[in-house]
Amino acid sequence: MQTFGRPVLGRRQVLTKAVWIGIWLVFLASPVRDLVMTGRSAAATALGALGLAAFVACYLTLVFRYTTRMLDRRAVYVSFAAQLTLAVVLALGFGTDWLGLFVYVSVSAGAVLPMRYATWTIPAVTAVMVVVGLRTDGLRDLLGNLAVLSVLVGFAMAGVRQLVRTTIQLRQARATVAQLAANEERLRLARDLHDLLGHSLSLITLKSELAGRMLPDHPGQAARQVADIEQVSRQALVDVREAVSGYRRRTLAGELAGARTALAAAGIEADVPLEPPAELPGEEAEAALAWALREAVTNVVRHSGARRCTVAFTARKTLDGPLLELSVQDDGVGGSGTAAGNGLTGLGERVEAVGGILETDPGPHHGFRLTVRVPLAAAPTTPG
Structure with missing residues (x-):
């Protein structure tokens, strides 16, 4: 999920995407079996293999390169037209075992064509498949199943494509908002x-x-x-x-926004309040809570390997007065909570300076939990 909607960078990501797309080529087993098992001439078998290879090349080019965005509109349309033509020619020339190629054409239409085109192209491709298949008797049940499959996977791929592009737009909008906020802060300064x-x-x-x-x-x-x-x-x-x-001075409102952004960027599900609690401690205690939140979220992102992080505030009444408790818990690899690093040591000193308490321990089931409690009211001063 960390790379969802992001451009593919590096050999590892390219291989991962290629494997994921290549898995679906298993449904080409029928045409391959037909080529191998049917006793055709060597020339016909060679032409069939060449046509199937060209079809797969068109499919991989479209789905691998143009799902995120249409870099070259002309190349997309030419590749899609070539793929559809190959599907028609191969199905007419080699028989019903090749009708499954139209399902891949529907997937390509949903993956790369604009939505206004995909909504009618997918049914049109399905209709072409039915027309080609009707020339053979006894295929009505198979054609019905293939038609439903073609429509469903085509529109499902269109939905995935739209989700990917929406995610990209949201990331771009988030970057724009951050830039505008930075500009506004410079103007204020x-x-x-x-x-x-x-x-x-x-x-x-x-x-x-x-x-x-x-x-x-x-x-x-x-x-x-x-x-x-x-x-x-x-x-x-x-x-x-x-x-x-x-x-x-750090504020809880600013650090909560930063925590949501950092966790989302790391692909960690964030259960973080949108706003700080209504009743806040003094400036120094709030700053200590803000630093604690930042340190905890940084540790979750860098070291925990967590899939979920929960941030919660709780107001408590004690014999020493009201307290505000901050809890940051993740479901990652966890820790013993007995050895504190330099970051937690400095954080503990900062919290103690405002009369608060810092605790770290394993989560209820697994993971790691950091808890900070600071007084809501300023500590009374003894008259001199």
Whole structure:
């Protein structure tokens, strides 16, 4: 599922797709058996083998290259017309054992033709098969079965093709949304920096010019202007540091969106809330939960080999006060939960700094579970 709807890259993926498509060529056993077992002349057998090889080449070219997208419309139509012509000629020339070729023509129509064409081409191919088969008596039951099979597999392949192309469009849309979000964030950063520094830098420039004009005749007034410049500069530095801290702070909403994207990209079924819980802890505790979610999902994607990952939030009331619990559980290879890596060690220190608790253990059945609990209310301070 990780490569569903993606272009085939690398020798391994090419071989995998070729094997998957080649499996269905087993239904060509009837024409092959007819060639081998029927006592025809050597010339007729050679022509039949050559025609069957050309038919298979057309089929593999269409299904292997053009299912994802129609790279060359003319090549698609020419290959499809050649495949249909070969099916008709071979079935007329060699007999009823070759009628199954029309099923492959229907599959090709569903795999590569636009839907508006496939909806009538598949029934038309089936009708041609019936017309060719009716010239032989006693084939009505076989023709009926082949006609149903041709229509069903043709439209099934059209549905698969549409699913593949929809998946590609969704991936492209996701990439576009991510790019737009990045552009919007850059614009926001530029706008905030302008708002933060524009006034301060203008004031510094103005006071610097005043101080320069007051020297050397009015050194006292120039010193006051320099002092003002220092004060404005310090305040601008504080504002910039606060703004940068805000940009760096992780939020649960952002990490939930990132978790869904990362798990989907890895082909892992994600059971992740769309929004964080309504009641959230303070900024520092929320940031710790966000870091925990990111670390847990990263470990699931990289190391677990899981097929499913579940993220859940639970509000709990304890004697020490209300807590918010984050649980990330997968069904992968699991772990003992006794040895923490550098990532989990640093995460545990971050959670402890906000008064929380980090726990790791095997899942109820298999897999791995990470649990983080942080206080919903700020810890009371002891008056000095």
